[in-house]
Structures are given as structure tokens and as C-alpha cells.
Amino acid sequence: AKDGYKLWLDYQPIDNASLNTEIEELFKGVYFFGKNPTYEVIKKELGLASKGFFNHNPEFKNLNQNAHLWIGTRTELTQYLGLEQQAKIKALGDEGYWRGTINQGGESHYAIVGNSPIGTLYGVFDFFRSIQTGTFDSSSEKSDSPKIKLRMLNHWDNLDRTVERGYAGFSIWDWHKLPGYVDPRYIDYARANASLGINAVSLTNVNANAWVLREDFIEKVKVLADLFRPYGIQVFLTARFSAPIEMGNLETADPLDAEVKNFWKERVDMIYKEIPDFGGFVVKANSEGQPGPHEYGRNHAEGANMLAEALAPHSGIVIWRAFVYSHEIDEDRHKQANLEFEPLDGKFMDNVIIQVKNGAIDFQPREPFHPLFGAVDETNLGMEFQITQEYLGQATQLVYLSPMWEEVLQSKTFRPSPNSTVAGIIDGSATNKKLTLMAGVSNIGTDRNWTGHLFGQANWYAFGKLAWDPYQNSSDIANEWISLTFGKDPETKSKILSIMLQSHEAAVNYMTPLGLHHIMGRSHHYGPGPWVEGGRADWTSLYYHRANTEGIGFDRTATGSNALGQYASEIASEWSDPNLIPEKFLLWFHHVPWDFQLKSGKTLWEGIAFHYDQGVKSARSFHQTWQTLEGLIDQERFNHVNQLLKIQVKEAEWWRNACLLFFQTFSNRPFPDDIEQPT
Numbered sequence: 192a193k194d195g196y197k198l199w200l201d202y203q204p205i206d207n208a209s210l211n212t213e214i215e216e217l218f219k220g221v222y223f224f225g226k227n228p229t230y231e232v233i234k235k236e237l238g239l240a241s242k243g244f245f246n247h248n249p250e251f252k253n254l255n256q257n258a259h260l261w262i263g264t265r266t267e268l269t270q271y272l273g274l275e276q277q278a279k280i281k282a283l284g285d286e287g288y289w290r291g292t293i294n295q296g297g298e299s300h301y302a303i304v305g306n307s308p309i310g311t312l313y314g315v316f317d318f319f320r321s322i323q324t325g326t327f328d329s330s331s332e333k334s335d336s337p338k339i340k341l342r343m344l345n346h347w348d349n350l351d352r353t354v355e356r357g358y359a360g361f362s363i364w365d366w367h368k369l370p371g372y373v374d375p376r377y378i379d380y381a382r383a384n385a386s387l388g389i390n391a392v393s394l395t396n397v398n399a400n401a402w403v404l405r406e407d408f409i410e411k412v413k414v415l416a417d418l419f420r421p422y423g424i425q426v427f428l429t430a431r432f433s434a435p436i437e438m439g440n441l442e443t444a445d446p447l448d449a450e451v452k453n454f455w456k457e458r459v460d461m462i463y464k465e466i467p468d469f470g471g472f473v474v475k476a477n478s479e480g481q482p483g484p485h486e487y488g489r490n491h492a493e494g495a496n497m498l499a500e501a502l503a504p505h506s507g508i509v510i511w512r513a514f515v516y517s518h519e520i521d522e523d524r525h526k527q528a529n530l531e532f533e534p535l536d537g538k539f540m541d542n543v544i545i546q547v548k549n550g551a552i553d554f555q556p557r558e559p560f561h562p563l564f565g566a567v568d569e570t571n572l573g574m575e576f577q578i579t580q581e582y583l584g585q586a587t588q589l590v591y592l593s594p595m596w597e598e599v600l601q602s603k604t605f606r607p608s609p610n611s612t613v614a615g616i617i618d619g620s621a622t623n624k625k626l627t628l629m630a631g632v633s634n635i636g637t638d639r640n641w642t643g644h645l646f647g648q649a650n651w652y653a654f655g656k657l658a659w660d661p662y663q664n665s666s667d668i669a670n671e672w673i674s675l676t677f678g679k680d681p682e683t684k685s686k687i688l689s690i691m692l693q694s695h696e697a698a699v700n701y702m703t704p705l706g707l708h709h710i711m712g713r714s715h716h717y718g719p720g721p722w723v724e725g726g727r728a729d730w731t732s733l734y735y736h737r738a739n740t741e742g743i744g745f746d747r748t749a750t751g752s753n754a755l756g757q758y759a760s761e762i763a764s765e766w767s768d769p770n771l772i773p774e775k776f777l778l779w780f781h782h783v784p785w786d787f788q789l790k791s792g793k794t795l796w797e798g799i800a801f802h803y804d805q806g807v808k809s810a811r812s813f814h815q816t817w818q819t820l821e822g823l824i825d826q827e828r829f830n831h832v833n834q835l836l837k838i839q840v841k842e843a844e845w846w847r848n849a850c851l852l853f854f855q856t857f858s859n860r861p862f863p864d865d866i867e868q869p870t
């Protein structure tokens with residue numbers, strides 16, 4: 192059934208006859224140069240691929256017995272590789288691989304060679320991908336390696352299987368039936384991640400429950416860790432800072448208290464006894480009411496280092512989140528992370544990474560990059576993207592997020608050097624760091640197709656690709672995903688691609704154009720809610736848009752909160768001028784009069800109306816384009832997406848009407864004639 196369960200690993204029959212024979216030969220003579228659990232995984236995957244491509248099993252041979260496809264590590268294949276080639280492969284690092292033809296004794300062999308079995312696995316998945324996309328070519332070689340060390344999914348899954356901000360059913364972790372019952376889905380999950388190079392997963396919600404650190408839960412976690420290991424996936428857990436009180440019977444969780452330190456040391460030792468390659472902890476502390484070191488007058492570094500000390504002997508790490516703000520403080524939330532973390536630069540242990548959310552506010556449809564990138568030199572910084580679409584239509588809207596991530600990754604920070612970019616900081620090249628991280632808040636649940644909306648799969652896919660190489664482009668990633676998901680028909684591909692590539696800008700247009708942000712319905716964040724008012728110190732008046740009869744927007748220049756002052760001076764000076772700042776960020780940083788002139792010649796009011804209207808038109812065009820795909824793709828997925836696109840059109844109209852009619856009560860101006868009038 193085309194229900195989406197197989198994700199991008201749906202190995203369809205090969206349609207190119209000549210390539211077919213060549214590749215089929217490879218599958219009929221497979222030789223492994225060694226034995227280990229990861230090779231067992233590769234064997235199984237070869238079985239699935241061969242069945243799918245050719246409808247028969249692969250044949251495993253001996254070396255001197257027509258073995259056409261060679262699989263092994265660099266060291267295992269030493270005698271077949273020249274010295275220069277060995278050096279080249281070695282330089283790719285532990286997880287890198289090379290694949291290409293080796294001529295040996297008058298025969299040629301196609302070899303997939305990793306520096307480690309996991310590297311080999313990555314090479315095999317890439318080999319399959321080349322077959323699926325019709326780009327396999329035995330005469331050209333390919334080598335690749337990840338640019339970021341930790342490529343990680345963060346599940347916001349609770350122990351009762353609800354998922355915070357999850358829109359695809361319940362958590363796939365069945366804690367109740369673990370450790371005894373092993374859901375086959377865990378393996379498919381591991382395969383999907385490994386195929387993208389995702390090598391770490393945090394299983395539990397950042398709003399953490401201390402119970403997951405109990406022995407009985409660790410036994411369950413161990414089962415998952417054992418399953419994931421041959422796929423190269425390391426397991427992390429979220430640690431609740433107050434666990435020493437809640438489960439250790441201590442009176443304090445003060446990170447400098449000897450008993451507290453001891454509690455964590457014992458807990459960590461216990462975990463490593465069960466899971467020797469346990470990754471470490473992800474921690475949300477002193478944010479949104481979560482416990483943390485501030486309760487004891489200690490800072491983030493003292494809190495993080497206490498855990499890092501317990502983990503260090505086991506090579507574990509602490510991923511400490513920079514998403515810190517208190518809704519009780521009357522300070523621009525945009526500034527809080529820098530205020531708390533900049534003074535601590537250089538104070539964190541080497542095995543601590545500060546995980547910085549994409550956007551100082553909160554995963555908005557479009558945010559300027561977080562000002563912590565570039566503000567600290569002596570601190571490991573990782574990126575946190577949100578794959579689940581909390582603020583982007585949840586599971587009813589098709590929004591391909593890769594262009595948004597790409598925009599952020601490519602952003603120039605001007606620090607530490609004039610050419611630095613966010614990508615350069617998180618891959619460590621700009622800052623000379625080895626411990627690097629890109630995390631994505633997962634959009635996965637028990638829904639048959641994993642992500643609720645079929646196109647949510649593309650976001651999981653794109654996240655994995657960008658975590659591997661943050662310099663890739665969204666269009667290439669989308670093209671590849673479409674081929675793997677819908678096949679290679681050019682018409683189908685180009686139509687789907689055009690929808691995907693426009694979808695993020697469209698959502699920004701009908702939700703939060705020109706730098707508007709956080710005007711979603713209160714707490715659920717679904718649909719418009721610009722009228723939300725007060726009740727929290729950090730909201731001051733009217734949420735974040737601050738509309739009044741004069742104009743609209745949040746003044747973050749020197750005359751306002753001066754969050755802009757936290758960026759490099761190149762940015763701060765340019766963006767503090769409403770005529771120079773990129774218009775997409777105008778209302779993020781400026782309170783602007785309704786009659787302010789935009790670059791298009793329109794007034795701000797007309798421009799806002801125009802963008803909302805454009806957003807609706809785009810959503811309608813997606814639905815129209817999709818309808819022309821009927822018959823070109825299977826009815827099952829056609830219907831699934833078609834129904835959702837219809838909902839998306841309604842939601843876009845809802846956003847436009849709600850926001851424009853509401854903002855009109857301040858602007859007191861008519862809608863321009865050239866847009867559809869909101870009602």
C-alpha cells in the first residue's frame with residue numbers, strides 16, 4: 192500500500208534496462224570483507240533493496256567466486272587500495288566512505304568502503320539512493336563524510352506516550368511494553384535515520400520527567416540503544432535538574448552540593464553499566480518554569496559542568512539548551528539567552544554543547560538567526576531546528592522547511608571573522624571546534640506514515656541531509672526526496688518541486704509577513720491569534736506585533752529593547768535603519784508607521800495586505816497544481832495530500848482574514864482594491 196510507511200526507503204523496481212543488468216549483477220555477487228553487527232544490518236538492507244529492485248534475493252559469494260560488489264572498511268580492503276587512495280579515504284574521518292570501481296587481476300569490482308562499518312553503511316545507503324534516483328554510474332567514484340559530529344533528533348516524547356507539539360499520533364516509544372516487547376517499528380526508524388546519517392537521538396521530552404532515570408526505565412532504554420547501535424545511532428536522555436530531590440530523596444539539587452554531585456555520578460555510572468556508549472543528557476533548565484541551577488544562585492555553567500563531570504569519565508556529553516527565558520521577567524525574550532550565556536563564555540567544560548534554538552523567540556515561520564551565533568568564541572554551540580511544525584501549520588499544512596533552514600545556515604554572522612556564517616559556526620570550521628551538533632525536534636509519531644502529513648517526511652529527510660552537510664541546497668534535497676518518494680517522472684517531479692519550494696514563503700506570507708511573529712493562537716499555537724493580550728510580563732502589550740494607531744512592529748533598535756545590539760556591528764548598524772533592513776525582518780526590529788514606504792512603492796499597510804493575499808493565492812495554486820497530478824501518482828497519496836491542501840487553503844484564508852481585519856482596527860485604512868477583500 193502507498194501509505195507512506197516505507198518513507199524514502201521504498202525500493203521500487205528499476206526501470207532502466209541497461210543499468211538494470213549491470214546493477215543486478217552486483218547484487219548477485221556480494222562479498223563482505225568482515226563480520227560485525229553493522230554488516231548484518233547491511234545484509235538485511237541489501238535483501239530489501241534487491242527484492243524491491245529485482246524481485247529476488249541478493250547472493251552472497253566468496254571472494255574468488257564472482258564477487259562483484261565488495262563491502263568492507265578501508266583497513267579490511269588495504270591490499271586492494273593504493274597508498275594514495277587509502278590516505279584519501281582515511282582523511283574522510285570515521286564516518287566517511289568511498290565507493291567506486293576497483294580493478295583487480297583483470298576483473299573489476301564495485302566497492303563500498305568506509306573508514307568504519309558505520310561509514311560503510313552510509314556508503315551503502317548512498318549507493319541505493321543513486322540506484323533509486325537513476326544516477327548510479329560505476330565509472331565515477333564518490334566519497335563523502337559528515338561535516339557535523341552529532342546529527343541528532345530530539346523527541347519531545349513523554350513517558351505516557353503523548354508527544355509535546357507532536358501532530359503525528361503518539362510516541363513510537365512503547366515504554367509500557369518495553370523491555371519485553373520490541374516493536375519492529377524501532378528498526379525501521381533506525382534504518383530511516385541511518386540512511387540520512389542521523390547518529391544520535393534523545394528519546395524524551397525536554398520538559399523532562401525524572402523517572403526515565405530509574406533503573407527500570409534504563410532497562411527499557413537499553414533495549415533501544417542495543418537495537419540502534421549497529422545503525423550508528425547513540426541514545427541520549429533528557430535530565431530533569433531536580434531529579435536529586437524527586438528521586439534521590441535529597442533536599443536540594445544545588446549543583447555545588449556534594450550529595451547532589453554524588454547522586455548524578457551514581458546515576459550516570461548505573462546508566463553506563465547498561466549502555467556503555469550512552470550519549471549523555473539534553474537539559475532544559477531555568478526556562479519556562481523548568482528547574483535549574485538558578486534556584487540555588489548558580490549559573491548555567493555551574494549546572495552544566497556538574498553533569499558534565501559525571502559524564503566525562505564515560506565520554507558522555509551534556510547538551511544544555513540556550514532556550515531560556517522566564518515569562519515572569521519584563522525583558523525582551525529575544526535578549527535573554529545572550530544576557531545569560533555571553534558572560535559565561537569559556538566557563539563550560541569541553542564536553543558541554545550549548546544547543547541554540549533557531550530563533551531567539553521560538554521556531555517562528557521566519558526568524559533572524561540567533562544572536563548567540565558569533566557572540567561567543569570559547570563555547571561549543573549547536574543548532575536546534577524544529578522539524579515538527581508547531582508554528583507552521585502543524586500536520587495539516589504542506590510546508591517544506593528546508594529553505595527556512597538554509598536561509599539561517601547561510602546567514603552571515605560577521606563574527607568571529609567577516610566571512611563567518613551560521614553554518615561555519617555549527618560545523619566548527621569558523622570557530623575551530625570539534626564537538627559540533629545539529630539537532631532537530633522530531634515530527635515522528637505512531638501515524639502510519641510517521642509524520643501525519645506525508646510531506647512532513649520531506650522535512651525529516653531535509654533535516655538529516657543538512658545535518659550531514661549544512662551547505663546543501665534545498666532544491667537538490669527536495670528533488671532527491673521527490674524521486675525517492677514519487678518516482679522519476681519529470682512532470683510529476685517538477686510540479687511537486689515547485690509546490691515545495693514555494694511553500695515556506697507562502698506560509699510566511701499568510702501567517703507572519705514582513706517580520707511579524709508570534710501572533711499564533713495562545714499556547715496551542717494553531718491558527719491566528721494576534722489579539723492575545725497581556726497576562727504575562729514578557730508580552731507587555733499585544734503580544735509581539737505591538738500594533739497601535741501609529742503603526743505596527745516591535746522596536747528592537749536602540750530606541751526600544753535594543754536586541755539588535757546583540758548582533759555584530761555590521762548587522763546592528765544596517766538593520767537599525769528601517770530603509771536598509773531586509774524587509775522580511777522589518778517588523779521584527781522596527782515599529783513602523785502605517786504609511787511607511789516599502790521598496791515596492793506600497794505603503795506598509797498595503798504591503799501587509801498584499802503579502803497576506805499572496806499567501807492565500809499561493810496556497811490555492813498548490814491545491815490546483817496538485818489536482819493536475821491525479822492519475823500521475825497513486826490515488827492513495829493523491830487523496831491524502833489533496834484533502835490536506837484543501838484544508839491549507841482554508842487555513843490560509845483564515846489567517847489572512849483574521850489578521851487583516853484585526854490590524855485594520857488599528858490602521859483605520861481601507862484594504863487596497865487589488866486584493867481579495869477579507870471577510
Ligand code: GCU
Nearest residue numbers: 355356397398475514553581
Ligand atoms: C516552545 C514550545 C514548548 C517547548 C519549548 C521548548 O515554547 O511551545 O512546548 O517546551 O518551546 O523548546 O522548550
